[in-house]
Amino acid sequence: MKVEYLNPIINATVSVFQNMFNIELERGTMQVTTESISGKKANVSIGVTGQLKGSIVFSFTETLALGIVEEMAGMKMNQLDKFVTSAIGELANIISGHAMTNLAGVGYQCDIVPPQINVGDEQRIYMATEKILVMPFTSRFGVFDLSISLQEVK
């Protein structure tokens, strides 16, 4: 996996959080893993097609997912119900849409498919490429991971 794929996606994540919530995400240390990742409570998976194929997964802790939706709705959220998961699914969708625009800017024309949302404890998520890059982010809402598994279509 090339670094050219990564920065457009990481930058899209940072800019959407900045614009929507006025918060600066703190980047952790990038980790490389193989085959699968250990998810968090709410995982949103976005498929990528086109010149790159694979997926992007956003793994949110429950605290973070509830915190973000509370901030947007201005109401208390008590659990990861359909409303909350749909709201964070759309957030991941928007970030990924921006990421595709950024990728097009560096020469990769790609599309995304609608988000798949999985909620549950101790989830293991299998991804398409052998190597998966995981970028942990910290914010005032809590932590989340951005996992990227993409390969060039020959």
Added chain:
Amino acid sequence: MIWKESYKIGVEEVDRQHEELFRRFSEYLRAVRGEDNLETRTAKIQETLNFMGEYVVVHFASEEEIQRKYNYPNYAAHREIHERFKAEIQRFVEAFQENPHDEDLIMEFSGKLLTWLINHVAEEDQKIGTYVSSSKEVCQ
């Protein structure tokens, strides 16, 4: 939803409409997420959908008119976002009319709409504001 001064784009008509959209959608959220009985909630959802269906058309037209006036370079892409959004609302309206008591459908649509609205106002529309104010400076 909490309206923030930072959401303003500096075009009075659009800012007023955004604030109204936030106010109405907040009322809707309180009804959808509240403890009222099914009939009351269904009535509120129907009322909001009627309102959104009409108001969003007016509001998007206002935004698009301003973009045309200032030759906004991303006009076509922005208009496409509006069209997709209108189609999405229409799809939900039809699904809701078929199954007005489908709780999952209502919650899924409402959650998605919440994020979409905030992103559109806090991010996409800000680009119009920035462009319009820089155009005004050039003209002066």
